[in-house]
Structures are given as structure tokens and as C-alpha cells.
Amino acid sequence: MKLQLTSLISLLAASASAHSWLECVDTEVSNYEAAKANPELEVQQTCKGFPRNKVSNGDWIQESKTYLWDLNNDSLNPDGLACRPSQTNDYPSGVPMTTARPGQALRLRHWGNGHSRYDMGSPLNKDPGVVRLYHGGRKEVEIRLKSELTEQNWVKGAQANFSANAIIQITGSKMNEKANYFDWTVPSNLENGRHMFVWAWGWGSAVTSNPPNFNPATDYNNALMNSWTTCFDILIEGSTATGSDSQTSTSSTGSSAPATSICSSKECLKGGMAANPCTGSDCPPCWYAAGDKYNCFDYKDGKCPFGGAYDCKKNLQTRGATRFQRTPFE
Numbered sequence: 520m521k522l523q524l525t526s527l528i529s530l531l532a533a534s535a536s537a538h539s540w541l542e543c544v545d546t547e548v549s550n551y552e553a554a555k556a557n558p559e560l561e562v563q564q565t566c567k568g569f570p571r572n573k574v575s576n577g578d579w580i581q582e583s584k585t586y587l588w589d590l591n592n593d594s595l596n597p598d599g600l601a602c603r604p605s606q607t608n609d610y611p612s613g614v615p616m617t618t619a620r621p622g623q624a625l626r627l628r629h630w631g632n633g634h635s636r637y638d639m640g641s642p643l644n645k646d647p648g649v650v651r652l653y654h655g656g657r658k659e660v661e662i663r664l665k666s667e668l669t670e671q672n673w674v675k676g677a678q679a680n681f682s683a684n685a686i687i688q689i690t691g692s693k694m695n696e697k698a699n700y701f702d703w704t705v706p707s708n709l710e711n712g713r714h715m716f717v718w719a720w721g722w723g724s725a726v727t728s729n730p731p732n733f734n735p736a737t738d739y740n741n742a743l744m745n746s747w748t749t750c751f752d753i754l755i756e757g758s759t760a761t762g763s764d765s766q767t768s769t770s771s772t773g774s775s776a777p778a779t780s781i782c783s784s785k786e787c788l789k790g791g792m793a794a795n796p797c798t799g800s801d802c803p804p805c806w807y808a809a810g811d812k813y814n815c816f817d818y819k820d821g822k823c824p825f826g827g828a829y830d831c832k833k834n835l836q837t838r839g840a841t842r843f844q845r846t847p848f849e
């Protein structure tokens with residue numbers, strides 16, 4: 520049975536176009552380190568919190584037909600919805616909603632389906648892309664349209680490589696993706712109550728691109744278009760927050776504090792030049808992370824010259840640049 524299912528999965532993964540969906544929001548893996556070190560081991564895992572309305576739970580074939588959501592398929596999604604219409608805020612018995620505290624670590628699990636590596640699987644030589652999360656900013660706010668899956672509604676920092684924490688068994692030139700995970704920490708500024716999230720696999724090529732100082736570890740990846748989504752909720756408990764957003768737009772509260780301290784305490788390179796370091800208020804206002812360093816630039820026409828800056832003067836995270844905004848600086 521197990522072998523059968525595995526070969527059926529490989530067959531479907533190879534024949535179908537690339538696809539994935541979120542299987543579990545709160546995964547407990549009792550032998551993660553051991554299985555990572557030795558992928559031949561059976562992964563011991565249980566799911567404590569599920570995505571919305573997970574009625575075919577565990578039935579991979581059924582879910583690949585009736586649960587995942589092909590965001591950009593205009594005939595299946597003519598209204599441009601962010602969630603499959605059956606993914607309403609329902610949690611049948613046995614597949615409960617996730618309950619979590621701010622600051623809690625969650626291990627999300629999605630299907631690799633043969634797409635975890637550039638040099639193997641299908642399609643061959645394609646970047647596996649990123650998985651990331653979106654949130655409407657407050658409790659009980661629903662993200663309804665795919666057009667709302669923007670950097671503005673991105674949960675800052677909630678973005679990882681599709682196969683970053685995966686357990687993959689390699690045999691010759693074949694891979695068996697035993698489990699793909701996305702480790703994430705619930706933001707500390709979420710108030711108590713139900714919060715709706717959208718998990719997305721950014722896999723297609725976007726029309727926008729990333730600024731020159733783009734840091735893949737921390738910055739929203741504008742070069743990838745979301746292809747597949749799954750919707751879920753988290754019931755937040757034990758929070759002392761009072762309803763500020765999880766997004767960068769609320770930099771007047773919690774989220775600005777770390778960046779503000781970067782502005783005052785870290786060193787940055789003026790004009791991106793190693794010969795011109797400065798610290799704190801002696802520096803130009805527009806800061807860009809570049810690996811473990813920072814580059815800083817003066818305003819140009821009253822604005823930060825590239826998108827995606829942290830503006831230390833206005834205490835504000837600016838939006839990522841489109842490729843059109845980049846033009847004068849290339």
C-alpha cells in the first residue's frame with residue numbers, strides 16, 4: 520500500500536504540472552534531526568493544526584484534485600479568489616484549527632511533489648521558488664482576492680525556500696521528498712482571536728524584479744509570482760497585543776523597534792562603498808540590508824533611491840521596487 524501510493528505520487532507528480540498545497544499548519548516531528556541526517560528513516564510526525572476544511576485529510580490523490588488551489592488558472596478561478604471556495608473557515612472534527620501564542624514556533628508542512636530541487640524532479644532546472652504567508656493585518660480580516668497577495672499583506676519575514684527544511688531521500692538521480700517544511704514564528708504583535716492567513720507557493724516568474732540590494736534571506740521576493748495557495752486560520756491565545764498589524768506598514772509600533780535600533784547602532788556603508796563606513800545619525804537615511812552588512816544612500820528627489828529601503832529618518836519600511844523604478848540606478 521505504502522509503496523503503491525509512493526509510486527502513484529511520483530507518477531502524478533511527473534505527469535501533472537507543478538503543484539503543491541499546505542498539508543499541516545502545526546506539525547510535530549519527533550525525529551526531525553535524525554531523519555534529516557538519515558532520510559531513509561520514516562519521518563515520525565503528527566499534525567496538531569490544519570488548514571481550512573481539510574475534509575480529505577491524508578488522501579493525497581483526492582486532495583491533489585479537490586483541495587489545492589490553482590491561483591492563475593483563469594477557467595478554474597475566474598473571480599481571482601485567493602482561496603479555493605471550499606476553503607471556508609470550517610474545521611470538521613478531527614482536523615482542528617491551529618491554536619498558538621505570539622512568538623510560538625510553528626512547523627508548516629507542504630507537499631514537495633517532485634519540485635524540490637533544481638537538478639532533479641520536474642520540471643528540471645527550475646528554481647523551486649519560495650513559500651510565504653499573507654495576513655489581512657488584524658483578527659477576523661479575510662483576504663479574499665489574489666490581488667491582495669501583495670508585499671503589503673505579506674507577514675514580514677514569513678518567506679522560505681520551497682525545500683529549505685525538507686527531508687529528501689536521494690537514490691541515484693531520483694528524489695523522494697518525504698516532507699517539506701516551512702518553519703515560522705508567529706509574530707508577537709497579533710492580538711487574541713482568529714487570524715486568517717494565506718500560504719502561497721511563489722513559483723512562477725513575476726513581471727516585477729528585485730532591487731540591486733535584494734537580500735533573499737529577509738526581503739520580499741518580487742521576482743516570483745504566487746502560483747498555488749492554501750488558506751488557514753490561527754486562533755491566537757495568550758497575547759498582550761491590542762490589534763496592531765503584522766505588516767510593515769505599522770512601523771509606528773512593534774515592528775519598527777528592531778529597525779530603529781539598526782539605524783542608531785549599526786554601521787552602514789555610505790553609497791555602498793566599503794571605504795565610507797558611518798554609524799547612526801551620521802549616515803544617509805535610506806538603509807538596505809546586503810548580506811550581514813548595510814548600505815545607505817541619500818534621498819533622491821525626496822525619496823529613497825531604490826525600493827525596499829528602511830527609511831531611518833521617517834522610521835518606515837518602503838515598498839520593493841518594480842523593474843521600472845530601478846531604471847535610473849542600474
Ligand SMILES: [Cu+2]
Nearest residue numbers: 536537538632
Ligand atoms: Cu506538481
